[in-house]
Every structure is written in C-alpha cells, then in structure tokens.
Amino acid sequence: MQTHLDGYVTVITGASSGIGQATAYRFAQAGSKVVVAARRKDRLEQVVEAVRKEGGEALAVPMDVTDYSQVKMLVESAVDTYGRIDVMINNAGHALEKSVVDSTVEELDAQIDSNLRGVMYGCRAVLPHMISRREGQIINIGSVCSVRHYPNYAAYVAAKFGVLGFTHSLYEEVREYGIRMNVIAPGAVNTAWGDIAGADLPWAREDRLQPEDIAELAFFCVSLPRRVRLESVVVWPVCESTT
Numbered sequence: 001m002q003t004h005l006d007g008y009v010t011v012i013t014g015a016s017s018g019i020g021q022a023t024a025y026r027f028a029q030a031g032s033k034v035v036v037a038a039r040r041k042d043r044l045e046q047v048v049e050a051v052r053k054e055g056g057e058a059l060a061v062p063m064d065v066t067d068y069s070q071v072k073m074l075v076e077s078a079v080d081t082y083g084r085i086d087v088m089i090n091n092a093g094h095a096l097e098k099s100v101v102d103s104t105v106e107e108l109d110a111q112i113d114s115n116l117r118g119v120m121y122g123c124r125a126v127l128p129h130m131i132s133r134r135e136g137q138i139i140n141i142g143s144v145c146s147v148r149h150y151p152n153y154a155a156y157v158a159a160k161f162g163v164l165g166f167t168h169s170l171y172e173e174v175r176e177y178g179i180r181m182n183v184i185a186p187g188a189v190n191t192a193w194g195d196i197a198g199a200d201l202p203w204a205r206e207d208r209l210q211p212e213d214i215a216e217l218a219f220f221c222v223s224l225p226r227r228v229r230l231e232s233v234v235v236w237p238v239c240e241s242t243t
Helices: 018-029 041-053 068-082 105-133 154-177 193-197 211-223
Strands: 009-013 033-038 058-062 087-090 136-141 179-186 232-235
Touching (some): 009 018, 009 068, 018 041, 033 041, 033 068, 041 058, 087 105, 105 154, 105 179, 154 232
Parallel strands (some): 009 033, 179 232
C-alpha cells in the first residue's frame, strides 16, 4: 500500500464542505495536488488557503456539476494547470426529505441532476484523459441509499441506486485501460446534509460517521496496489441500525 500520493493530481467535486472538504485535506496531506470544485467560490478559496498553509498545492474551480460544459471546464483546468489527473472523486449532491406527491417536478429533477447526472458528467469528462494515459481512478460517492430504500427519499434513492449501477457498468468498459472505479456508500455522516435535506436525524452528531472517516476510506481505495480494486464499500456508523 502507498502511504503518500506525491505527484498525484486529485479532482474533487462538492469540495467546499463536508466529505469533499475533508477528502481534499487528506489527499493534500498525502502529497497530492488537489483541484477543488463546488458552487460556493468563497468556501472553495478557504479550502485552498488551508491546503496551501500546510504546504500543499491546490486550485479552486467554482462550477456546477449539473452543467456538462462546466464539468468539462473543470477537467480541462486541472490538466492545463497540473498536466494530469490521477484521481477523480465525484462527491457533489443533495437530498430532500419529501414525498414524491408533495415534491415539485423541479425538486425531483434537481436530486437526479446533482446526485446522478453530476457523477455521469464527471466520469464522461475525465475518462478520455485517463484512457489516453491508461491509468487513473474514479471514486463515486454513493450512500446507503444506493442499496436500501427509504420513504420520502425516493428521488434521492433512485439517484444513488443509479450511481451504483452506473459505476459498476462503466467499470467494465474501462478496466482494460487500467482504470479503477469505486463506490463509497456511507450511512449517516456528520455534515450539513441532514439540515439541507430537512431531515431530523436521531443520532448525535459525534456518533455519526465523520467526514474524515470517508476521506480516509477514499485514500485507502487509492493507496491499494493497482491490481486491487474495492468494488463498493457500504460504511455504517455504529449508532445506525443496518436492519
């Protein structure tokens, strides 16, 4: 296993907070240059400043994963700046706790767009570069909703189920080029996700998974020998029932 990522370039979407931010810090700590992307420019700049303060290299690219032209621009910016992309982590997404009947069409579309379409766009944009180099790794952040169904989250569940199926299918198209793909599917994480979704999660914040836990797992996936691939990993906090 690798203990450092010197020379690597890692692109992370949804990196202005939560899992994406923690992953940027972890990969930068390991020596990777990080390209952080999200809609909130001010928060991205704070992430870049924190990375640089610790001696790392980082680039902020404000963008929206639901717009393919912007995703393509993200990939081009990373390659133009650092010459390569070794790891792409598609992390952006959001949820809304609401029944389908009570949801507007726009609310349903937005969850599919950010959670599934954004992942598809990220993969589509970066793969030509990775295929040409015949190496690379893509980590798509799913959810326990990738493998379980929950009421009032139907659109989110549909999107996260889609992330799992899309990733596994796409891997069969690209593994011949030495490209690895993983899905990390966490349960309750101590982020603003529940607040944004309007969910009243019953577990204390300190008992939930922490963003750093998921960042460490992403690093583990990358640090494995290139002959090894974790297909998908479901990660539960001890406080959350798996039944």
